[in-house]
Amino acid sequence: MGISGTGSVAGTARDGWSSRTAFILAAIGSAVGLGNLWRFPAEAGANGGGAFVVFYIGCVLLIGLPILLSETLIGRHGQASAPESVRRVALQSKASPAWGLLADLGVLGSFLILSFYCVVGGWVLYYVGIFAVDVVQSGPFGGAFESMSAEEIEALLPDLFANGPLMVGLDALFLGITLYFVAKGVSGGIEWVAKWMMPAFFVLLVAITIYSAVGGAFEETVAYLFTFEWDKLTGPVMLAALGQAFFSLSLGLACMITYGSYVGRSVNLAGTSTIVAGADTAVALIAGLCLFPIVFAAGLPANAGPGLMFQTLPHAFQSMPGGPLVGLLFFVMVAVAALTSSVSLLEPPVAWMIDRFRIVRPVSTGIVAAGAMVLGALSALSFNTMGWFHPLGFIPLFEGQGMFDVLDGLTAKLFMPIGAILTAIFVGWIADRRLVDSENGLGGILHLFWLLLVRFLCPLALLGILIAGLFPDLFGG
Numbered sequence: 001m002g003i004s005g006t007g008s009v010a011g012t013a014r015d016g017w018s019s020r021t022a023f024i025l026a027a028i029g030s031a032v033g034l035g036n037l038w039r040f041p042a043e044a045g046a047n048g049g050g051a052f053v054v055f056y057i058g059c060v061l062l063i064g065l066p067i068l069l070s071e072t073l074i075g076r077h078g079q080a081s082a083p084e085s086v087r088r089v090a091l092q093s094k095a096s097p098a099w100g101l102l103a104d105l106g107v108l109g110s111f112l113i114l115s116f117y118c119v120v121g122g123w124v125l126y127y128v129g130i131f132a133v134d135v136v137q138s139g140p141f142g143g144a145f146e147s148m149s150a151e152e153i154e155a156l157l158p159d160l161f162a163n164g165p166l167m168v169g170l171d172a173l174f175l176g177i178t179l180y181f182v183a184k185g186v187s188g189g190i191e192w193v194a195k196w197m198m199p200a201f202f203v204l205l206v207a208i209t210i211y212s213a214v215g216g217a218f219e220e221t222v223a224y225l226f227t228f229e230w231d232k233l234t235g236p237v238m239l240a241a242l243g244q245a246f247f248s249l250s251l252g253l254a255c256m257i258t259y260g261s262y263v264g265r266s267v268n269l270a271g272t273s274t275i276v277a278g279a280d281t282a283v284a285l286i287a288g289l290c291l292f293p294i295v296f297a298a299g300l301p302a303n304a305g306p307g308l309m310f311q312t313l314p315h316a317f318q319s320m321p322g323g324p325l326v327g328l329l330f331f332v333m334v335a336v337a338a339l340t341s342s343v344s345l346l347e348p349p350v351a352w353m354i355d356r357f358r359i360v361r362p363v364s365t366g367i368v369a370a371g372a373m374v375l376g377a378l379s380a381l382s383f384n385t386m387g388w389f390h391p392l393g394f395i396p397l398f399e400g401q402g403m404f405d406v407l408d409g410l411t412a413k414l415f416m417p418i419g420a421i422l423t424a425i426f427v428g429w430i431a432d433r434r435l436v437d438s439e440n441g442l443g444g445i446l447h448l449f450w451l452l453l454v455r456f457l458c459p460l461a462l463l464g465i466l467i468a469g470l471f472p473d474l475f476g477g
Contacts, residue, residue, distance in 0.1 A: 015186040016262040023263050024272050026194035029340030030255050031280040034120060035248045037334050038309045040284040041291045045302035047240045048232035049224040055238050059245035060281050063461050066453040067251045067420050069273040070427040073439040075260025076269060081355040082107055082254035082348055085261055093432035102422035106254030107348045109415035111368065113253065114345040115375035116407045118178065121338040122170025123310060126160055128335055131328035144314065144323030153318065154311045167380035175373055178342040182350055183365040186262050190343055197336045204333035205283065209290040211326055216293025225288050239468050242461055248280055252419030254348040270441035294320060379404040413469030421462045428455035
């Protein structure tokens with residue numbers, strides 16, 4: 001075990017990472033998910049490419065990394081579930097234990113995101129399945145879906161949305177896989193996913209990127225992603241880049257507080273947080289280099305938004321040699337990334353339930369997963385048979401939205417930014433300075449710079465994300 005401490009159930013030792021490498025891989029797996037492979041290329045495509053990318057990298061360094069370090073240091077010091085870790089830090093800092101509510105909010109946010117994230121994970125499994133069938137029927141080395149028109153390929157996703165039972169079944173399957181690994185514990189389940197699946201993910205990502213660079217429009221992609229044009233750096237583009245940096249690292253959700261609670265005292269949190277943020281950013285950039293050459297080579301638009309992965313890209317594989325096989329490997333890679341993130345989303349509410357009610361991990365995992373399944377089924381069905389179901393339709397912000405969009409909007413626009421703002425205020429202004437200094441792994445000018453960012457720049461930038469989410473018309477959204 002990486003650490004030991006107070007048992008989650010009386011008389012048992014607390015589980016933990018077996019090594020620093022295990023923690024780094026798990027933390028990278030938590031950060032790297034559909035946000036990197038789906039949202040980043042779509043956001044870059046919709047916001048002018050190079051200007052967005054450059055500003056995004058700056059936001060990761062100045063906003064994302066400081067908050068990431070703040071969350072891990074709370075967890076490592078508290079050595080408990082996220083809310084309990086915050087309460088322990090608060091009490092040692094002679095502050096109100098009510099600060100634990102910031103992590104309670106994060107735990108709830110993780111649970112809500114898990115419920116609809118697994119629905120999207122089900123979409124990924126669906127595409128793994130249809131590409132696998134195409135490989136068997138057409139062979140691996142021709143074009144993908146050779147007997148289908150472009151319209152039929154793009155209709156695959158809407159057709160899935162129209163099939164409520166299949167949507168719910170795929171959601172249940174993806175959630176069940178997630179439940180299996182979390183129920184096995186930190187070192188026996190979550191760490192296994194990280195140590196075996198993250199290396200496999202990186203191998204697939206690099207291999208598919210090389211494939212797209214050789215057979216696709218790579219030079220056009222490099223120019224598109226890395227040519228900086230000042231006139232494209234508008235307010236909405238900067239806000240989109242800031243939001244992407246924030247969402248990509250899954251901040252404000254108690255995930256990294258929870259993962260940090262399993263870290264040994266010998267691990268330098270500043271160094272590991274930098275590796276995690278760097279790897280997350282690298283994956284996002286490589287994802288752009290992986291997707292856009294294929295899209296550009298097929299003459300398709302780069303600004304297709306969320307449909308880029310599930311509609312534009314399958315169409316693009318039709319004109320690429322080896323399209324069926326590469327498409328299958330691509331969606332297997334996406335499924336791995338989705339799983340490592342869903343595992344990290346399930347763990348905070350499970351850890352909270354273990355600490356709060358002293359019940360064993362398999363039972364707590366099953367209870368949390370059952371609740372997520374109910375919300376997930378409502379989210380899946382809100383695309384078709386229950387499109388009329390608008391649980392927060394009386395609020396202007398959510399007017400006319402189904403369960404999936406409500407949960408997405410509620411967590412992205414409220415829970416995540418509020419949780420991250422409170423984390424910055426708590427670590428920057430409330431927590432005992434000696435405690436923070438002893439945990440963050442920084443010294444000298446770097447420590448002072450980090451503290452300056454956490455106290456001032458991070459809360460203001462995150463407040464911008466919160467206001468933009470609530471009042472998008474103010475920013476031209």
